[in-house]
Amino acid sequence: MNEENLKHIEQLVREILIEIGEDPDREGLIETPKRVAKSLQEITASTTKEEFTEGKMFPTETTGNDQLVSVNNIPFYSMCEHHMLPFFGTVNVGYLPQNGQIIGLSKIPRLVDYVSKKLNVQENITREVADILMEITDAKGVAVVVDARHMCVEMRGVAKNNSVTRTTYFLGAFNEDTQLRTEFLQTLPKVGF
Numbered sequence: 001m002n003e004e005n006l007k008h009i010e011q012l013v014r015e016i017l018i019e020i021g022e023d024p025d026r027e028g029l030i031e032t033p034k035r036v037a038k039s040l041q042e043i044t045a046s047t048t049k050e051e052f053t054e055g056k057m058f059p060t061e062t063t064g065n066d067q068l069v070s071v072n073n074i075p076f077y078s079m080c081e082h083h084m085l086p087f088f089g090t091v092n093v094g095y096l097p098q099n100g101q102i103i104g105l106s107k108i109p110r111l112v113d114y115v116s117k118k119l120n121v122q123e124n125i126t127r128e129v130a131d132i133l134m135e136i137t138d139a140k141g142v143a144v145v146v147d148a149r150h151m152c153v154e155m156r157g158v159a160k161n162n163s164v165t166r167t168t169y170f171l172g173a174f175n176e177d178t179q180l181r182t183e184f185l186q187t188l189p190k191v192g193f
């Protein structure tokens, strides 16, 4: 998003304020179009793939490391592509390394940021995290579970407060090996939001 985009969004937000019956020149709203433009820029500023693909893999001495690795409770914030309202929650990721190749732990939350900082739906975030992780690690299997609350479900429409949506996506070994899948599912923390 460049300066021209930001200026244009500012004008549009000013028009929205008028259409919803507000006075965009009242004191509390004077800076609002600019703030909204900047916050939209921040919320949708997906990072680049290099943030989690450069220097990502570490070979270890032994394939004895080819055991389940799970990184849970990774927070994310996104906006639904239907209403442009926030949905947020946690991403839980498991993978089964192949040939002792492990990924730097910080790269997984970076991947979650990359996928979630744009207009999206929860199912796509779940699948994209799994597909990209599989692509960059060449793991034997990848599992992703996302728990989220959707403001478009809670504060409007059907208005169901505190309902939590869980989406899951399994690739490779997690589809074939029920024991592995159960082991991963047992690592999932209780939803705390």
Ligand SMILES: Nc1nc2c(ncn2[C@@H]2O[C@H](COP(=O)(O)OP(=O)(O)OP(=O)(O)O)[C@@H](O)[C@H]2O)c(=O)[nH]1
Pocket: 080, 081, 082, 120, 121, 122, 123, 150, 152, 153, 156, 157, 158
């Ligand atoms: N599957 C899925 N649906 C979502 C997600 N975020 C929002 N939605 C749903 O997208 C749907 C859009 O439905 P529409 O009927 O086109 O829009 P609407 O009239 O605003 O729907 P209501 O929310 O039921 O009032 C709604 O059922 C939302 O709950 C998501 O991440 N995944």
Ligand SMILES: [Zn+2]
Pocket: 080, 081, 082, 083, 084, 085, 150, 152, 153
């Ligand atoms: Zn929505």
